[in-house]
Amino acid sequence: MHLAALYNPLRLLPPFQQLKNAAIGGRIVSFNAREDQERSFQSFITSGSRYLHHTSHTSIGDLHWEKQIRSSAQIRRQNGLTVLVTGAAGFVGTHVSLALKKRGDGVVGIDNFNDYYDPSLKKSRRSMLESYHIFIVKGDINDQKLLAKLFEIVPFTHVMHLAAQAGVRYAMENPNSYVHSNIAGLVTLLEQCKSADRQPAIVWASSSSVYGLNEKVPFSESDQTDQPASLYAATKKAGEEITHTYNHIYGLSITGLRFFTVYGPWGRPDMAYFSFTKNILQGKPITVYRGKDRVDLARDFTYIDDIVKGCVASLDTAGKSTGSGGKKRGPAPYRIYNLGNTSPVTVPTLVSILEKNLKKKAKKNMVEMPGNGDVPFTHANISLAQRELGYKPSTDLSTGLRKFVKWYLTYYGYNQGKGNSVNL
Numbered sequence: 001m002h003l004a005a006l007y008n009p010l011r012l013l014p015p016f017q018q019l020k021n022a023a024i025g026g027r028i029v030s031f032n033a034r035e036d037q038e039r040s041f042q043s044f045i046t047s048g049s050r051y052l053h054h055t056s057h058t059s060i061g062d063l064h065w066e067k068q069i070r071s072s073a074q075i076r077r078q079n080g081l082t083v084l085v086t087g088a089a090g091f092v093g094t095h096v097s098l099a100l101k102k103r104g105d106g107v108v109g110i111d112n113f114n115d116y117y118d119p120s121l122k123k124s125r126r127s128m129l130e131s132y133h134i135f136i137v138k139g140d141i142n143d144q145k146l147l148a149k150l151f152e153i154v155p156f157t158h159v160m161h162l163a164a165q166a167g168v169r170y171a172m173e174n175p176n177s178y179v180h181s182n183i184a185g186l187v188t189l190l191e192q193c194k195s196a197d198r199q200p201a202i203v204w205a206s207s208s209s210v211y212g213l214n215e216k217v218p219f220s221e222s223d224q225t226d227q228p229a230s231l232y233a234a235t236k237k238a239g240e241e242i243t244h245t246y247n248h249i250y251g252l253s254i255t256g257l258r259f260f261t262v263y264g265p266w267g268r269p270d271m272a273y274f275s276f277t278k279n280i281l282q283g284k285p286i287t288v289y290r291g292k293d294r295v296d297l298a299r300d301f302t303y304i305d306d307i308v309k310g311c312v313a314s315l316d317t318a319g320k321s322t323g324s325g326g327k328k329r330g331p332a333p334y335r336i337y338n339l340g341n342t343s344p345v346t347v348p349t350l351v352s353i354l355e356k357n358l359k360k361k362a363k364k365n366m367v368e369m370p371g372n373g374d375v376p377f378t379h380a381n382i383s384l385a386q387r388e389l390g391y392k393p394s395t396d397l398s399t400g401l402r403k404f405v406k407w408y409l410t411y412y413g414y415n416q417g418k419g420n421s422v423n424l
């Protein structure tokens with residue numbers, strides 16, 4: 001089935017339909033405001049995911065739980081991989097898990113379902129993955145015992161590490177969450193990987209933000225990355241150094257991917273393209289930041305399907321870790337790649353593409369970029385990834401945003417019913 005078909009939560013209609021009838025007796029409910037409609041549709045999805053979530057009666061460590069993990073980890077193609085995906089209920093984690101599962105790899109997810117943004121979206125992603133027999137363990141990567149148990153049940157060949165505290169500006173509000181996930185969590189995970197009898201190869205999400213105040217464009221992997229502009233960037237940069245240490249001492253195979261502002265269906269509500277869409281539809285103002293001398297900010301926005309291809313290619317080309325049980329047996333690869341789109345677009349242009357797709361004008365407040373971690377522009381040089389991974393982004397921002405808006409309208413129920421009422 002084409003991936004686009006998955007973007008429609010109504011694919012899951014039969015169980016939701018049953019739930020609907022059981023929960024609210026199939027009443028037709030009308031809402032006056034679209035916001036209420038969004039909330040209700042979300043709770044509908046949330047209840048649906050509870051309904052679908054087979055683990056509600058199991059607990060960590062019991063037999064049924066183990067069985068679900070084993071079954072999710074089963075490989076269904078020759079020379080398939082067995083991948084632990086951290087942050088599997090996150091935006092990129094969901095898409096990568098699905099791509100791996102669909103080609104026959106074994107996939108087990110882990111996610112702490114934190115509430116940095118609306119957890120009901122994470123639960124909906126989980127429901128979608130469950131319909132593809134992908135199991136997500138609810139837990140934190142800081143839980144060393146849980147990680148040890150997972151590795152005891154499944155001899156993972158690869159770890160796709162995507163769990164992180166994301167968001168550039170939120171780091172000023174909650175700095176500790178970045179240290180908890182991006183530093184402490186990373187070290188706990190690496191400790192587990194290094195001690196495994198057969199060490200897995202690790203591919204993980206670094207960030208374009210490590211380029212910080214770098215002014216040399218386009219950004220290349222060989223450029224200096226010692227001027228981070230946010231704590232988020234600093235923790236990602238620290239992650240690159242920490243993974244290097246584990247590669248050096250223990251022989252872990254490491255690939256760090258510097259993602260450039262990833263967007264698309266099932267995306268993150270905290271990101272500009274997502275929150276702008278929400279506000280434009282609700283007739284609320286949006287704040288558009290501008291650089292010094294009224295220069296527009298720009299980002300090398302990268303579509304999720306391109307990022308997924310880069311992640312999968314990284315897993316496929318990752319050399320083996322050499323150590324076992326905490327002992328290095330020889331040198332292992334340490335790689336870093338930019339995964340961007342190579343064509344930066346300004347934020348006002350992003351807004352006008354959204355306006356066109358939503359058929360609605362935005363109420364724009366233009367304000368000077370506050371000194372809260374933002375950088376004026378990003379622009380990826382992707383020749384290394386092109387050469388070594390065969391990475392070739394193929395979706396421009398207009399095409400990608402059109403797909404995102406289509407998903408958004410369906411997911412939040414804008415396509416259902418007429419006017420301001422929705423059939424539940």
Ligand SMILES: O=C(O)[C@H]1O[C@H](OP(=O)(O)OP(=O)(O)OC[C@H]2O[C@@H](n3ccc(=O)[nH]c3=O)[C@H](O)[C@@H]2O)[C@H](O)[C@@H](O)[C@H]1O
Nearest residue numbers: 166167168207208209259260261271272287288289297374
């Ligand atoms: O590549 C990354 O490594 C990072 O990408 C993403 O960060 P950013 O590129 O900052 O994306 P995003 O917040 O969507 O802001 C986009 C633009 O809109 C501007 N922006 C933002 C908000 C707002 O209200 N107004 C505004 O103008 C803003 O000034 C900026 O110019 C991920 O969130 C981050 O987790 C990390 O992965």
